[in-house]
Amino acid sequence: MPDQQRVALVTGANRGLGREIARQLAARRIHVVLTARNHAAAEEAAAEIRGDGLAVSSTRLDVTDPGSITAAIAELRRLDILVNNAGVTDGDHRAATIPASEVRRVLEVNLLGAWRCASAAIPLMRDQRYGRIVNVSSRLASLSTMTSGTEPAYRVSKAALNALTRVLAADVAGAGVLVNSCSPGWVRTELGGPNAPTTVEEGAATPVWLATLPDGGPTGQFFAGHTPAPW
Numbered sequence: 001m002p003d004q005q006r007v008a009l010v011t012g013a014n015r016g017l018g019r020e021i022a023r024q025l026a027a028r029r030i031h032v033v034l035t036a037r038n039h040a041a042a043e044e045a046a047a048e049i050r051g052d053g054l055a056v057s058s059t060r061l062d063v064t065d066p067g068s069i070t071a072a073i074a075e076l077r078r079l080d081i082l083v084n085n086a087g088v089t090d091g092d093h094r095a096a097t098i099p100a101s102e103v104r105r106v107l108e109v110n111l112l113g114a115w116r117c118a119s120a121a122i123p124l125m126r127d128q129r130y131g132r133i134v135n136v137s138s139r140l141a142s143l144s145t146m147t148s149g150t151e152p153a154y155r156v157s158k159a160a161l162n163a164l165t166r167v168l169a170a171d172v173a174g175a176g177v178l179v180n181s182c183s184p185g186w187v188r189t190e191l192g193g194p195n196a197p198t199t200v201e202e203g204a205a206t207p208v209w210l211a212t213l214p215d216g217g218p219t220g221q222f223f224a225g226h227t228p229a230p231w
Helices: 016-027 039-050 066-074 100-128 152-171 200-211
Strands: 007-010 031-036 056-060 081-084 131-136 177-183 222-224
Touching (some): 016 031, 016 039, 016 056, 016 081, 016 200, 031 039, 039 056, 056 066, 066 100, 100 131, 100 152, 100 177, 131 152, 131 200, 152 177, 177 200, 200 222
Parallel strands (some): 007 031, 031 056, 081 131, 131 177, 177 222
């Protein structure tokens, strides 16, 4: 890839929303490193996107495996954009009865995985005085609408991801790095299910917008569409 070309890394990008985010970023002439826990799955998705003449490569990255994160980042000469898209849900569990092991599983991916990736990416971004970090969150994380006991680990993990967005943005203030979180909406993916009203193309639009913000753009905020959403 040309040294001046922007480079983006997208986690959980072998299918659904992550793959569409990767495709839309690549369509903007950004070189996208598409990642997944299984390298073969990541490469299959990357090959499909390359079939459209877009610049995409692939590598293995499991957000629960610090070694795989270190290895994936070490392959890169530069990293301009990180999209923390990888996520899991606890489905039909209820807050009062969910096993602690299930809570840990969800937090490990949705919160700690994103935190590990950001921590690995930020040194490169600081060095080049440019970076965009997008944490894919959810409206279910909004404290103003948290009136249901369903999907408790998912809700809490995404609320914590929003808090991480705030503290990371404060930590890198003045370094040219913008950190934001967003809700893509209820998207028709394997996670969202077939009844979701939002297409993957529509759901990817906000993460892609935040990933390509101009200098001086917003940071430390939570968005739904282009509009700040309540924490």
